[in-house]
Amino acid sequence: TDITESEKVAAALRKSEERFRDIAEFSNDWYWEQDVELRFSFFSGGMARAAFYDPSAALGKCRWDLPIEGVSEAQWAEHREALDQRLPFRDFVYQIRTPAGDVRWYSVSGKPIFGADGTFLGYRGTGSDITGQKASENAIRLLNLTLEQKVRERTLRLEASNRELEAFSYSVSHDLRSPLRSIGGFAQVLRQRHAAQLDRQAVEHLDRILAATHRMAQLIDDMLALAHITRTPIHRRQVDLSALALAVAEEVQAHELHRVHFLAAPGLVARADPSLLRIVLENLLRNAWKFTRRSSSPRVEFGLRDGPHGPEYFVHDNGVGFDMRYAEKLFRPFQRLHLHDDFEGSGIGLATVQRIVAQHAGEVWAQSTPADGATFCFTLPTPPAEAPEPAT
Template sequence: MPKKDKVNILIVDDKVNNIFALEQMLFKPGRCILSATNGNEALRTVLNKDIDLIILDVQMPEMDGFEVAQILKSNKRTREIPIIFASAEKKEHHFMMKGFEEGAIDYLYKPLNRELTEAKVSVLLELHLQKKKLLENNLALEKFALLINNSADIICIINPETLKFEEVNQAIQSLLGYTVEEVKDTSLLLYLTEDYGQRVQKLSKQVSDSLSFETKVYDKDRRIKWLHWNIVSKNGLWFANARDITEAKEVEEIKSYLATVVKQSNDAIYLHSPDGQIISWNTGAEQIYGFSEAEALGMKIWNLVPDFLLSEAQEIVESILEGSQIQALETKRVTKCGEVIDVVFAASVLTDSDSNLKSVAITERNITAQKKSEREIKQLNTDLKRNVAQLEITNKELESFSYSVSHDLRAPLRAINGYANIIREDYKDHLDDELRRLLEIIQNNAKKMGTLIDDLLAFSKLGRKELVKSTVNTAGMVKQIISETETSAKHRVNFVIGKLISAEGDYTLLNQVFINLVSNAVKYSSKNENPRVEVSSYTTDDEIIYYIKDNGTGFNMDYAHKLFGVFQRLHSDQDFEGTGVGLAIVQRVIVKHGGRVWAEGELNKGATFYFSLPKPVS
């Protein structure tokens, strides 16, 4: 709405002298005084002018001030205009109340007092203009809110010190799959890949009015997307716009990859015009024919063709320009040093979409190199057979080692445990509390060592075990595991079982995966007053993803990469018992199935462990 230079005051009175007197009282710079001598004239003026205040005489012929006010207040366009009634009589309470009911803001009583009149008019004008400004601002804010929430880009406010989202628009859901509620008050780092997370942390420490950068982010289904960020730093906050550039990046990467492949290929890849003029020349062509790119661009294709094949080569080019494709044709070419070589080439016509000009794309290679490759492949197969034989020997040695671990190490452990029992039983009257405590420590460590040996053997056997795949009813499997867990658990756990999709896999190994993850969730939620464990699954385009979520002790995401290593533990034995092999077994089983494993968590706020399996081929 354009800003007015002046405010408009309308004086309505059937007596011209009264109008003149009011004009003299109210006139000052910045005010435009308009007048009307009856109700109809006043209504026409209000409809044609932007009026900011009306001083309305009550007693007028034909249409009195109350009737004029009633009409004005019934119209959406004029209802907000403040009205002051002017009256020379009828000061009774019910008369004044009627005026207020018709929308009056105040009364002026004749004869008018200059100072009081000016004061009332000034205050009401100021209030009216403030109200108009507020309404305009609210309308602008509503428009901005609609623009922000309907934007295809992510628009957000981020605290650069914590990198937490303070505000974010609805585009976050369409682009990354997260709701606004899920993202607010979480760190931007949770969604960035590790390398870009480090870059953004460095940028957040810079003092700059504006920033522009690109990042890789994970969407809710753990797929990679590219975002281009434009950030304005103001009042200690980042006001950010993030645009999805995934498609452009993918096209850029493909073009870059293809250009690199073409340029660095060992095959000769080049283009020539319909008349045979060479217009592009790669490194492979330089290596095969000996001509540099600068030399080749001044040549025609016929310079590479032996004289006795020129006629045939011209016929082939003509057929290609008419639409034929050459998949693999053996022919001969001439190198820079005059050597005639055998090549196999493929060719097709390319048409420029803008100019409609045609060119021929050709790929050629040295059959001698192919034969050399064949010999190399034969040698590789021989080496592979030798390596397989060596691997079989290594496996037998590993089995022998496993046998030694299983039998030779267990005997001393049994002896330690047995002798400790004998001492406790036969000399119990001679043992003080400290000796009993030490004996108990010896037995507990022997028991722990036995468990560790079992876990190591189980882990080593996984690498040699062949998968026996079948359709696995994961829902039934998990229910059985939870039933057994509830029977043996030392504390009550609230289990929530969601939709569990059947999968193709080794029943025994997948059963061990669920046992390990469910038992971990139960163990690490044991210190919560109301432990809760949720097991469910969902699908993506090519995977089934299962997750086990708890409300337990959680973990620091900075150390998430250590979770699945052998003997890697994020909690001490005093807090939670364990050998650090269970999650390593989970990872080995899932990788063996062609899936992947990851985890998310926060200290004292629980953890979620995910693993994926390929969708069964229909």
């Protein structure tokens, strides 16, 4: 029975060794061993397929005796220090040039071998051909360099376009304002000094000219403001939106004849640019006040609600509302959904809101039903953590 057990153990051992040899022989990676002098004493079959030369030429040699390239003196020193200290190592990467002149990349890892009495016996480990991986990394690196170059070029073009836009804005400001002032000035002189000599229809014509020049001047101002906001850098800090909304609402109410019941949810704060957020609230609240003029009990509310992608700030009014079929026009410059004779405006305010919110990486949209008010919503995504500052 003892002989039978021994035979079973021996057979199991042979089977295990055979399994190991098959795995080592047919694997794309390879297995290696070094003796106590760190000379190679064994390579599995994968070495021959990966190294493109006869691995027997490396037997009896140390790794640094092989025709290895791409390893600096400092890397060799670090590697040999690990070996001298009998430490395991991972992913020691090097190159070998094949007889055809091609460069192959390899990565090896190993661990020291010790006898039962603790005596150092050598190293064993595995190796892999990582040429494909290196080629992919190089392709990605070149792609990144190409993309970075394209970004730099586009940034330069954008900066040039912005300078041209700024020059154009000032040109528009000067070239349009001068004749506009002349038209308005002469019309005003006629209206004030010669109204008695003009019939009623002529006076009405002058009033229309004056109103048109005023609207044109306002449109030029709004165009310049929109261009300026696009170029304005953002300076984020903690903003007390509740207090800001109350202050803006007080200013808007001071310039409106009809009284509006205004509510602002308390404790609303955000990390944003205070000056730009004031412009957002000024435009949204002025619109809300304007479009509630015909309401018997005008009401405007500023608040916060939970949305599918996070907090949503909103300005709600019970004014005339609008048809949602035309909602996409709201945030385009110079687009209006109501006649100027019904509600004044240049069509720039909501475009300004959209650009400021976009600068804060947020979104803005509107919901409405005709004759049932409107709700304008916007988001202000939280930026990466910054040093806390007092709310303004």
